[in-house]
Amino acid sequence: xxxxxxxxxxxxxxHADVLSRHREVGALLVADTDAARxxxxxxxxxxxxxxxxxxxxxxxxxxxxxxxxxSAHAELIGRAARAxxxxxxxxxxxxxxxxxxxxxxxxxxxxxxxxxxxxxxxDAGYTTARELVRSGSLGRLHTVRAMTSDPAPPPAAYLPLxxxxxxxxxxxxxxILRWVTGREVVEVYAAGSDAGPAMFREAGDVDTxxxxxxxxxxxxxxxxxxxxxxxxxxxRMELAGxxxxxxxxxxxxxxxxxxxxxxxxxxxxxxPGFLERFAPAYExxxxxxxxxxxxxxxxxxxxxxALHALRIAEACELSRRERRPVRLEEIPAS
Numbered sequence: 001x002x003x004x005x006x007x008x009x010x011x012x013x014x015h016a017d018v019l020s021r022h023r024e025v026g027a028l029l030v031a032d033t034d035a036a037r038x039x040x041x042x043x044x045x046x047x048x049x050x051x052x053x054x055x056x057x058x059x060x061x062x063x064x065x066x067x068x069x070x071s072a073h074a075e076l077i078g079r080a081a082r083a084x085x086x087x088x089x090x091x092x093x094x095x096x097x098x099x100x101x102x103x104x105x106x107x108x109x110x111x112x113x114x115x116x117x118x119x120x121x122x123d124a125g126y127t128t129a130r131e132l133v134r135s136g137s138l139g140r141l142h143t144v145r146a147m148t149s150d151p152a153p154p155p156a157a158y159l160p161l162x163x164x165x166x167x168x169x170x171x172x173x174x175x176i177l178r179w180v181t182g183r184e185v186v187e188v189y190a191a192g193s194d195a196g197p198a199m200f201r202e203a204g205d206v207d208t209x210x211x212x213x214x215x216x217x218x219x220x221x222x223x224x225x226x227x228x229x230x231x232x233x234x235x236r237m238e239l240a241g242x243x244x245x246x247x248x249x250x251x252x253x254x255x256x257x258x259x260x261x262x263x264x265x266x267x268x269x270x271x272p273g274f275l276e277r278f279a280p281a282y283e284x285x286x287x288x289x290x291x292x293x294x295x296x297x298x299x300x301x302x303x304x305x306a307l308h309a310l311r312i313a314e315a316c317e318l319s320r321r322e323r324r325p326v327r328l329e330e331i332p333a334s
C-alpha cells in the first residue's frame with residue numbers, strides 16, 4: 001500500500017522510519033512545510049519527498065499519517081476525510097473543543113476511519129494492567145495514581161502553541177485512565193503551579209499540575225505532571241484494589257532513588273524521553289493503523305476517544321482557573 005506521511009519533525013521522522021520498514025507499505029511519500037527536512041528524511045529511508053502536502057493527495061495514496069504541527073491537524077483530518085482516506089493523527093485533533101468537534105463531524109460525514117495516536121494503549125505494561133483490572137485480579141479498584149514527568153521543559157516558543165499542560169501532557173494520562181479501568185471520569189478538581197521557569201508564567205501555562213478525578217463507580221484517581229523532572233523521563237501508573245495492587249512503568253530505568261537501606265539500587269540509565277520509553281508502543285500503533293487501513297482489524301482508538309480525553313483536560317483547566325470542582329457534564333460533548 002501507499003502511505004502519505006505529513007510532517008517530518010521528531011515524531012514524524014520516527015513514524016517514517018517505522019513505516020518504511022513495514023512489510024505492507026510498498027511506497028512511502030513524505031511532506032513537510034520544511035521541504036528540505038522532508039527531502040532529508042526521504043533520502044535516508046528511500047521514500048519519496050513530495051514538494052507539498054497537496055502532492056500527497058494528488059499523487060494518490062491509500063492512507064495518510066498526520067504528524068504535522070498541532071495547528072494543522074484538524075484541517076488535514078478533514079482533507080483526508082473528504083478524499084475518502086483512512087487517517088492516523090497524532091494527538092490532539094485540535095487544541096479546543098470546537099475544532100475537535102468540527103473535524104469529527106467531517107470524518108462522520110465521510111464515513112472514513114480516523115485513528116488517534118494515544119500510544120500508551122499499545123504499551124505492554126498498560127495492556128497487562130488493563131487485563132488485570134478487567135479480570136478482577138485486583139478486586140474492587142479503589143485508587144489509581146497516574147503521573148507524567150518530563151526531564152526538561154520544552155522550548156519557550158512551543159508553550160503558547162501546546163494548549164497547556166493538561167491538554168498537551170496529562171491528556172495521555174486521562175486517556176489511559178479510561179482505557180485501563182473501563183470507567184468514565186465524572187468530576188475533577190485540579191490545580192497547577194507556575195513557580196518554575198518564567199516562560200510558563202509568560203505563556204499563561206503551568207509547569208506542574210495535579211488533578212483529583214472521580215470515576216463513575218466511585219474510584220478515586222490522581223494524575224500529576226511536571227515539565228521539570230531533572231532525574232529523567234518518568235511515566236507511571238499505580239492501581240490499587242481490595243485484593244492486590246500493580247504498577248506500570250516501574251523498571252530498572254525508572255528515574256527514582258529509594259532512601260530505604262535495603263531498597264532497590266539507584267537508576268543509572270534513566271529514560272531520556274518519550275520516544276525511547278514508548279518506541280515499541282509507537283511501532284505497534286502504526287502496525288495497527290496499517291491493519292485498520294487494510295480492513296483487517298477494528299480501529300483501536302478512534303477520534304471520539306480523543307474527544308473524551310480532551311473533555312477531561314478542559315474540565316481540569318476550568319477547575320484550575322476557577323478553583324472549584326468541575327463536573328464533566330459541564331463540558332460540551334457535541
